[in-house]
Each structure stands twice: as C-alpha cells, then as structure tokens.
Amino acid sequence: MKKYYLPLLILVLFVGIVGGSWLHVFNEYWQLVILFMGINIVLTVSLNLINGFMGEFSCGHAGFMAVGAYVSSILTVWLFADDKIFGPPVLPASWAIPLFPVILIIGAIAASLAGLLVAIPSFRTRGDYLAIITLAVNYIVKSAIENMEVIGGPRGFVGMKRVMNNMAAVFDAPWLLIWTFIGMLATIFIIRNFMSSTFGKGIEAIREDEIAAELMSVNTRRLKVIAFMLSCGLAGLAGGLFAHGPGGYINPGTFTILKSTEVMVMVYLGGMGSISGSIISAIGFTLLLELLRPLGTYKWVVIPLLLVVMMLFRPSGILGNKELTDVFPKLRAIFGAEEENYAHAAN
Amino acid sequence: MGLDIFLQHFLNALQWGSFYALIALGYTMVYGVLLLINFAHGDIFMVGAYIGFFIATFLLGIGGNSFAIPSWLILTLTILGSMVLTSGVGLTIERVAYRPLRERGANRLYVVITALMIGLFLEYLNLSLLGAADRGFPELIQTDVYTVGGVSFTNVKLIVIGLSVIVMVALEVFLRRTKIGMAMRAISYDKVAVPLMGVPMNAIIAATFVIGSSLAALAGIMYGSAYHVLSFDMGILIGWKAFIAAVVGGIGEVRGAMVGGFLLGFIEIFVVALGQVPGFEWLSSTYRDLVAFTVLLVILTVKPTGLFGVARRQKV
Structure with a gap:
C-alpha cells in the first residue's frame, strides 16, 4: 500500500490543480499564481543543483531562462501562429497540442547548450570568478537578444498568446498548467534521482573538495559539464513555460539580474542542497510576493527585511541541507525509502 | 578617428572609468x-549620492533658508558630510546584518544573499519614500568649458578624474604605510593566524566598511556633479558592473580594482565611439554591454584569477 502513496498524492494534486482551473474553481488570478509557483519550483530546484549541491555560485540563471523562453516561443509562433514576421502558421493548430512539449524540450536543449558558455570556463575557474562569468553570460544573453531586431530587440517578442488560444480552440484545457505541472514533476524527479546516483555523489564530492574528488577518480570536468547543462536546460524549460504565460509577451528586460536574484533568494531561503527546501521556499516566496502586493513599492522594502531577519534566525535557510523527510521522518511513508538512503548518505 | 576625437573619448573614458574604479575599490576591499x-555596495553609492544631494540642496538654500557660504565650502561640506553619513549607513549594515551571520558561522553565500537583500531594501526604501521621479543634482561646481586643440572638456571632468586619482593614490599609501592598512592586507592574506596575533578583526572590518562607503559616497557626488541626474536604481547596473571590474582586476587586489574599473570604462566608451567611425557603423551603441562583457569573459577564461590576482597554492 505504502508504495502507492506518492503516485496518489501526485495524482490528487494534478487533478486538483488542473481540474480546478478547468472548471474555473480557481479564478484566473489563482491560476496565474499556481503557474508561477510551478515555474519557480523548476527554476529553484535546477539552480540548487549548481548553487546548493555543487557549491558554485551561479548568478545568471535568468540568462538561460531567456534562451529557453526565446527559442521555444519563436518556434511556437513560427509553427502555429499567424505572425507579421514569420507569416502564416506552418503547421495546423491541432499539431500544437502534441508538439508543444517537444518545443519546450528544444528550448531546454538550446539553453543547456548556452550553459556550455559557463561550464567550460568552470574547468579552471571557481568560486567568485565563476560567479562573475555567470553574471557576464546573463548580460551577454540579454544584450544579444536586445540587438536582434528580427525578434523584437529590446521591445520584446509577442504572439505566444495566439498559440495558446489556437491550442485552446482545438481542445479547451489549461494546457500550460498541465505542462508546467509535468515539467515541475520531471524537474524534481530528475534532480532527485541525479543526486542519488553516482553522478550526484561526484557532484557532492566536488563541493566538498574538488582536488580530493579528482584524486578519487571523479571526472570533475565531465560532471561539471553535465551539471551545468542539466541545470541550465531546466532553466530553459522554465523559460519556455514562462514565455507562454498569460501575458504572452517576453522582453529582454524580464531576464535581468533581478530575476536571477529572485531565484537565488529562493534557493538560499530553502537551504543549499535541499530539494524539498527549494520546493517549500519557491511556493512560499511566490505566495509572499502575492500576499504583499497591496503594499505597492513597499513590498520590496518589507520582503528583504523579512528575509534578512529570517537569515539571522536561521542562518542556513529553512531546511539547511536536510530534506523534509529528515526533519519529519514519518513523511518517509509517503516519499519512499530511496530518499531515506539518500538522506543518510548526505549526512 | 582623428587625434582630437580620440582624446575627447579618452577623457570621457577616464571619467566613466573613475566611477567604476571607485566603486570597485569598495567591493574589492570588503572582499579582501x-x-x-x-x-549592497552599488546601492551604497546611490545612498551616498542622495545624501550628497540633500546636504547640497540644504546648504545652497534651495529649501528656502539661505546661508551665505562660499561655494568651495559647500562642496567640501557636501563631500565630507556625505562621506561620514554614508559610512554610518555602511557600518550599520555591517553591524546589523553581516556581523551576526558571521558570528553564527553561516555559510558565506548566505551573507552574500543578505547583501543582495540589503541592496534591494535600500533601493525600494528610496523609491517608496522619495518617489520614482529623478532628482536633479545641484551644480556644486561652476561648469566651465575649455577647448584645447579641438578637444573640449569641462572643469568638472578634470576635477572628477583628478580627485579619483588622488584618492586612489592616497588609498594605496594608506594600505602600504599605516597600521590599519597593514592589518587589512594581513587579514586578506591569512584569516586564521592574523587575528591570533592580536589584530582586532571587528575593528579592521569596520574600518574597511568606512573606507569603502566613503569612496562610494565620493563617487556618488562626483556622478551627480557630472551627470546631474539621480534615480533610485542608479546603483544597480553600475554596481554590478563595478563588481565585474573588480573581479577582472583580481578581486581583493586594490590595484586590480583600479585597472579593472578603467578598463571597463574604456571598453564601454570606445565601443560607442567606434560606432561613429566610418566603416564601423554596424557597431551600434547597443552592442556596448555585449562587447564589454565578452571581452571580460575572455580575460577571465584566459587568466582565471583576474589581471592582478595571484593564484594561491592550494594545500590538499
């Protein structure tokens, strides 16, 4: 019986969220909040691979998100929407439903290739110098997009709304929420299994001591490339989902250091190297942003203060480097024994 | 590009690089x-500029009161007042946010995140209290334009460049010749042994924040005098870029920060300048960031410790 708890929980969540928005139990505002929660979970968990588990300091996650967002939205607009630049749709709208996840994955692959820009310097560079490289890559991506007039330059890129409308016209379902939910699950699943595999052990060894890891026959270069490409690819996935959101509009100004900062805050708030911590903090931070919306600009005065005070009381984030199942062992009944093994190894 | 135009851009680049260099110094000293x-250092620069703005408008009697004081005194008082108050802000941040975390032995990346938060706090506190409208920085120095051999420049530009060079030389002397400066360099060399030798760690850290914040305040006032526009987000971009400049120079190295700052200033100004030269029209000014950061990326890939940074031997 116990082994069905987790699939059951996921099913209930999925049916609750998708069914709820399909039948308009949640209004559009709450659908948006749930969508952002999902996207933020993808971003936070993926960045945690580099900043938490590998112990590097990447502060350019929004750059890779931008690559994924632009690649996937250019593809969807080119294929499925009538556009001024790309002309009439190339494929019939009914193809959009099965091809949408494929396009999201292509966006993710593009972002992971952009991740090589960071992965290759990381062979020789560590710590704060690598942080700068990620920062510079963030600026380079943003600046490169701004200089591409074909895709709107600094004005941004539109048309994703029409794609989503076409999809909804073929079959009315909250497609974006469905794919966000699946993407979120896939991200958590991938990162969790990756970290409990031998790759994950190698990544943790790099965090503890890179030279010792290398002496112990960990192929550090290969692992770094894999980790960066995986993390950046997932950021690209999040970007693709974000681009097709209700606004249906992206511009380079969305993917600045501020966006990267937001993701970093969620990672460190949850705790370095804690997947469940990342999930909790992504959900909590998104909710906090929404709850404090009435404060207007004072929102960004209150939130940093709250976080600073929180840091003073819990200087290693909500969960530290533990998982939720370490704090509440009874939860292992739901989340399975794999986690247990992994948690023991981590301590 | 004729020599006169080149010199013109050269002066602009020196001025623009001075801001980067002065802010980068603050980053690099705290890092060392x-x-x-x-x-939060970019926003300390913003705070410094605003404090300078308020002192200057008060002394100039724009608010209704009038003091009959000469303009050189106003300038001096503005700079000194802003430096003192901004140092106070920097010290408070260190005492309230960073030191407790340090004493609890938090991972240093959590301190970095706290710093980011403090930066956001300062920006948005400013936005909320003072509104989104830009402030016009009063003219503290009567601007005169000189033209020598086709190159025209203002006295403000000369003062900015001169003052920042003087400050940098003074800082270098301070770090080499005084006890506090030596303690700073010693701590950045060895963080375990030096406090054991009786060097008061917290006092030295406080001194570092005072110096870094005063330099940022100076840069803020100079920025205000040169461009006359203050906005709540003026510190963000310039702060991040100055940080990049500090790292490219080799973070923790004071000379590296200066060279990195001027280098970034030069690249930015000359990319824009080159776009006006026949044959290079394709290089529009929007490529500025792209070129600047690509050059920096290449420098860091080739020399991972920055221009002046020395690779420390790692013990295994």
Missing part, C-alpha cells in the same frame, strides 16, 4: 578582508 561580495 571578509571574502564577502558586498552586493
């Missing part, structure tokens, strides 16, 4: 002593 990337 604490290994902390003080991401």
Whole structure:
C-alpha cells in the first residue's frame, strides 16, 4: 500500500490543480499564481543543483531562462501562429497540442547548450570568478537578444498568446498548467534521482573538495559539464513555460539580474542542497510576493527585511541541507525509502 | 578617428572609468578582508549620492533658508558630510546584518544573499519614500568649458578624474604605510593566524566598511556633479558592473580594482565611439554591454584569477 502513496498524492494534486482551473474553481488570478509557483519550483530546484549541491555560485540563471523562453516561443509562433514576421502558421493548430512539449524540450536543449558558455570556463575557474562569468553570460544573453531586431530587440517578442488560444480552440484545457505541472514533476524527479546516483555523489564530492574528488577518480570536468547543462536546460524549460504565460509577451528586460536574484533568494531561503527546501521556499516566496502586493513599492522594502531577519534566525535557510523527510521522518511513508538512503548518505 | 576625437573619448573614458574604479575599490576591499561580495555596495553609492544631494540642496538654500557660504565650502561640506553619513549607513549594515551571520558561522553565500537583500531594501526604501521621479543634482561646481586643440572638456571632468586619482593614490599609501592598512592586507592574506596575533578583526572590518562607503559616497557626488541626474536604481547596473571590474582586476587586489574599473570604462566608451567611425557603423551603441562583457569573459577564461590576482597554492 505504502508504495502507492506518492503516485496518489501526485495524482490528487494534478487533478486538483488542473481540474480546478478547468472548471474555473480557481479564478484566473489563482491560476496565474499556481503557474508561477510551478515555474519557480523548476527554476529553484535546477539552480540548487549548481548553487546548493555543487557549491558554485551561479548568478545568471535568468540568462538561460531567456534562451529557453526565446527559442521555444519563436518556434511556437513560427509553427502555429499567424505572425507579421514569420507569416502564416506552418503547421495546423491541432499539431500544437502534441508538439508543444517537444518545443519546450528544444528550448531546454538550446539553453543547456548556452550553459556550455559557463561550464567550460568552470574547468579552471571557481568560486567568485565563476560567479562573475555567470553574471557576464546573463548580460551577454540579454544584450544579444536586445540587438536582434528580427525578434523584437529590446521591445520584446509577442504572439505566444495566439498559440495558446489556437491550442485552446482545438481542445479547451489549461494546457500550460498541465505542462508546467509535468515539467515541475520531471524537474524534481530528475534532480532527485541525479543526486542519488553516482553522478550526484561526484557532484557532492566536488563541493566538498574538488582536488580530493579528482584524486578519487571523479571526472570533475565531465560532471561539471553535465551539471551545468542539466541545470541550465531546466532553466530553459522554465523559460519556455514562462514565455507562454498569460501575458504572452517576453522582453529582454524580464531576464535581468533581478530575476536571477529572485531565484537565488529562493534557493538560499530553502537551504543549499535541499530539494524539498527549494520546493517549500519557491511556493512560499511566490505566495509572499502575492500576499504583499497591496503594499505597492513597499513590498520590496518589507520582503528583504523579512528575509534578512529570517537569515539571522536561521542562518542556513529553512531546511539547511536536510530534506523534509529528515526533519519529519514519518513523511518517509509517503516519499519512499530511496530518499531515506539518500538522506543518510548526505549526512 | 582623428587625434582630437580620440582624446575627447579618452577623457570621457577616464571619467566613466573613475566611477567604476571607485566603486570597485569598495567591493574589492570588503572582499579582501571578509571574502564577502558586498552586493549592497552599488546601492551604497546611490545612498551616498542622495545624501550628497540633500546636504547640497540644504546648504545652497534651495529649501528656502539661505546661508551665505562660499561655494568651495559647500562642496567640501557636501563631500565630507556625505562621506561620514554614508559610512554610518555602511557600518550599520555591517553591524546589523553581516556581523551576526558571521558570528553564527553561516555559510558565506548566505551573507552574500543578505547583501543582495540589503541592496534591494535600500533601493525600494528610496523609491517608496522619495518617489520614482529623478532628482536633479545641484551644480556644486561652476561648469566651465575649455577647448584645447579641438578637444573640449569641462572643469568638472578634470576635477572628477583628478580627485579619483588622488584618492586612489592616497588609498594605496594608506594600505602600504599605516597600521590599519597593514592589518587589512594581513587579514586578506591569512584569516586564521592574523587575528591570533592580536589584530582586532571587528575593528579592521569596520574600518574597511568606512573606507569603502566613503569612496562610494565620493563617487556618488562626483556622478551627480557630472551627470546631474539621480534615480533610485542608479546603483544597480553600475554596481554590478563595478563588481565585474573588480573581479577582472583580481578581486581583493586594490590595484586590480583600479585597472579593472578603467578598463571597463574604456571598453564601454570606445565601443560607442567606434560606432561613429566610418566603416564601423554596424557597431551600434547597443552592442556596448555585449562587447564589454565578452571581452571580460575572455580575460577571465584566459587568466582565471583576474589581471592582478595571484593564484594561491592550494594545500590538499
């Protein structure tokens, strides 16, 4: 019986969220909040691979998100929407439903290739110098997009709304929420299994001591490339989902250091190297942003203060480097024994 | 590009690089002593500029009161007042936010995140209290334009460049010749042994924050005098870029920060300048960031410790 708890929980969540928005139990505002929660979970968990588990300091996650967002939205607009630049749709709208996840994955692959820009310097560079490289890559991506007039330059890129409308016209379902939910699950699943595999052990060894890891026959270069490409690819996935959101509009100004900062805050708030911590903090931070919306600009005065005070009381984030199942062992009944093994190894 | 135009851009680049260099110095000094990337530093620059703005408008009697004081005194008082108050802000941040975390032995990346938060706090506190409208910085120095051999420049530009060079030389002397300066360099060399030798760690850290914040305040006032526009987000971009400049120079190295700052200033100004030269029209000014950061990326890939940074031997 116990082994069905987790699939059951996921099913209930999925049916609750998708069914709820399909039948308009949640209004559009709450659908948006749930969508952002999902996207933020993808971003936070993926960045945690580099900043938490590998112990590097990447502060350019929004750059890779931008690559994924632009690649996937250019593809969807080119294929499925009538556009001024790309002309009439190339494929019939009914193809959009099965091809949408494929396009999201292509966006993710593009972002992971952009991740090589960071992965290759990381062979020789560590710590704060690598942080700068990620920062510079963030600026380079943003600046490169701004200089591409074909895709709107600094004005941004539109048309994703029409794609989503076409999809909804073929079959009315909250497609974006469905794919966000699946993407979120896939991200958590991938990162969790990756970290409990031998790759994950190698990544943790790099965090503890890179030279010792290398002496112990960990192929550090290969692992770094894999980790960066995986993390950046997932950021690209999040970007693709974000681009097709209700606004249906992206511009380079969305993917600045501020966006990267937001993701970093969620990672460190949850705790370095804690997947469940990342999930909790992504959900909590998104909710906090929404709850404090009435404060207007004072929102960004209150939130940093709250976080600073929180840091003073819990200087290693909500969960530290533990998982939720370490704090509440009874939860292992739901989340399975794999986690247990992994948690023991981590301590 | 004729020589006169080249010199014109050269002066602009020197001025623009001075801001980067002065802010980068603050980053690099705090980093040297604490290994902390003080991401709030760009916003300290903003705070310094605003404090300078308020002191200057008060002294100039724009608010209705009038003091009959000469303009050189106003300038001096503005700079000194802003430096003192901004140092106070920097010290408070260190005491309230960073030191408790340090004493609890938090991972230093949590301190970095706290610094980011403090930066956001300062920006948005300013936005909320003072509104989104830009402020016009009063003219503290009567601007005169000189033209020598086709190159025209203002006295403000000369003062900015001159003052920043003087400050940098003074800082270098301070670090080499005084006890506090030596303690700073010692701590950045060895963080375990030096406090055991009786060097008061917290006092030295406080001194570092005072110096870094005063330099940022100076840069803020000079920025205000040169461009006359203050906005709540003026510190963000210039702060991040100055940090990049500090790292390219080799973070923790004072000379590296100066060279990195001027280098970034030169690249930015000359990319824009080159776009006006026949044959290079394709290089529009929007490529500025792209070129600047690509050059920096290449420098860091080739020399991972930055231009002046020395690779420390790692013991295994």
